[in-house]
Amino acid sequence: MARYVSPPVDSFDSLRQPLTRGERMVFDFFDRNLPEAWEIYVQPHMNGLRPDFVLLNPSAGIAVFEIKDWNLDAVTYEVELREGKSPRLLGKRNGETFSLQSQNPIEKIHQYKQEIFKLYCPRLAKQFGYATITAGVIFPFADDARVHELFRASMQYRGMTQYPEYSPVSGRGALARGDLSAVFPEGRRSRSLYMTPEYANDLRYWLREPDFTExxxxxxxxxxxxxxxxxxxxxxxxxxxxxxxxxxxxxxxxxxxxxxxxxxxxxxxxxxxxxxxxxxxxxxxxxxxxxxxxxxxxxxxxxxxxxxxxxxxxxxxxxxxxxxxxxxxxxxxxxxxxxxxxxxxxxxxxxxxxxxxxxxxxxxxxxxxxxxxxxxxxxxxxxxxxxxxxxxxxxxxxxxxxxxxxxxxxxxxxxxxxxxDVSYRMPKKALNYARDFALRFLPKENINIPVNDQASLELEPTQLRWVHTVPEIAIDVCRDEITQFFTEEKIEGLTFAETTFLCSSKQFGMGVVNALEELGINSVHTYDRDKQESRRQKVGFYMGDARVKATTLHSFKGWESRLLVLYIGGAASQQELALVYTGLTRLKRSMKGSALTVISTSEALREYGETWPEFEHKVPF
The missing domain is CATH 3.40.50.300 (P-loop containing nucleotide triphosphate hydrolases)
Known part of the structure; x- marks a missing residue:
């Protein structure tokens, strides 16, 4: 079978952040030496983190690697010991000493490993789950011995020297020899008692390249x-x-x-x-x-x-x-x-x-x-x-x-x-329900009804769901509807990074963001109450961010996403109804599939919602 690589190798030259020379060397090393069962994810979206490589074998384990193209002779590097804190990486040049702790790769891979275990693979066994995760650093242009000496204290502080096979640090020598046992000791493993395809799928939701990036x-x-x-x-x-x-x-x-x-x-x-x-x-x-x-x-x-x-x-x-x-x-x-x-x-x-x-x-x-x-x-x-x-x-x-x-x-x-007039964005099924909404609720003189693209067939899988509920539990319902997409894969290739939540109230939206963060799911949002900060958030809001997207219906005008969750709290005035229509028309068609879930507390829209392919009424227990 062919190895799975995301994004595909033929797209490497067009990545938004091109691979460095060292990263390309490491990719070629892994691709040449790893068994094909190991999937390779390059610069994956991972809840706001961007490791250089994540390797995944559904039967054997997980590995995350940080690549550093450092020339250890360009700067004088040293590590400063600190009482009760991780050793600090320092650099010296021209008599000036400066901190490089933010670039310390040992700290980065420690963070990656902790989050993979605690957040992205929550079903891994508590006692032995860490044994499925390798976290390593590779220096393609530095001697192995110098690298080990420089980071010895950092590795000891993080407990990496106790089980070195799960925390490999290597340099150019190991790469040049093609020595997989030094670069990634667990890479030859074909099975693990503590790794399953189900656990691997938990992680894939964070690793896959989102549709919009492709x-x-x-x-x-x-x-x-x-x-x-x-x-x-x-x-x-x-x-x-x-x-x-x-x-x-x-x-x-x-x-x-x-x-x-x-x-x-x-x-x-x-x-x-x-x-x-x-x-x-x-x-x-x-x-x-x-x-x-x-x-x-x-x-x-x-x-x-x-x-x-x-x-x-x-x-x-x-x-x-x-x-x-x-x-x-x-x-x-x-x-x-x-x-x-x-x-x-x-x-x-x-x-x-x-x-x-x-x-x-x-x-x-x-x-x-x-x-x-x-x-x-x-x-x-x-x-x-x-x-x-x-x-x-x-x-x-x-x-x-x-x-x-x-x-x-x-x-x-x-x-x-x-x-x-022809709508190319929406799946045909979703477009028909948006048309029906406009004809029912919007002023006839303003309606510009989208027309289906007759040249395309209705082949894209589309999941449309309407949930009617009450305000008291609406935040919890929104949280649950967002996360349920990732408990079982109903739509091919979904990622958390392409999940978009929309509502009209900043206060309500912030409640949903906080509820997601309690589950370890980070969001890029525009809900700050301070106008100046909210404006800064809007300027920084873009679909290429590695986190869940959350914003107002107003701010998402013109955008599109293949996984939308929309909350409707009122929808009484013509302005509010026009806003709902705007939200319904943000769904983007995809041959992989798309999904739109509406959570509504509006009694005025309940009858319309009951016409949707999937309708549920949720009430407090």
Missing amino acids: AQRQPLELDNNQRVLATSRTQSGYRRIKGSAGSGKSLVLAARAAELVRQNKDVLVVTFNITLLHYLMDVAVRWGQTGGKTRNRATWLNFHAWCSRVCIAADMEKEYQDLWKEKSQLQEVLKYRLAALVSSILDNDEDNVVPRYDAILVDEGQDYQLSWWDTLRKACKPGGEMLLVADATQDIYETASAWTDEAMSGAGFAGPWSNL
């Missing part, structure tokens, strides 16, 4: 209509695109940004949603030969951050700060007054201190005020390009109704909207 290495594919929109401009330079959920509006916008960068244009991409920027950048780098330059050469900002940048550039920081002094006027500032200040700055920018752009591309247009669009137009160079994409069905801020053809008559557009 997709990030693939070129962006567009249909003919999308490609025309991404590679052309109108005579006036103004274009507006209307499309249903999952129809590729954001893909077109991101591809157009990459096209314009290729033409050496100054490009500004503007969103309403802060978190959406990472998604658009990730899409843009997949387009064409120069897409990889788009992330760094285009400017990516949400609208209010762009306004702040304009004020700073024009030395109008005092005027900007004065806007926010009256807390009661916050919404007025966000909707109108900030845009008015920026518009005035652009009108009076005689010294041209505010950057202008050859092209300005606006996503989530339905969430914008018309005055924002008019303000952005003033930052576009003469003869430049303006693109607006929108979906009125996802009108969660109740602004889409302002974008009538009459209101837009002076907005620079000529001709009708370009339309994208």
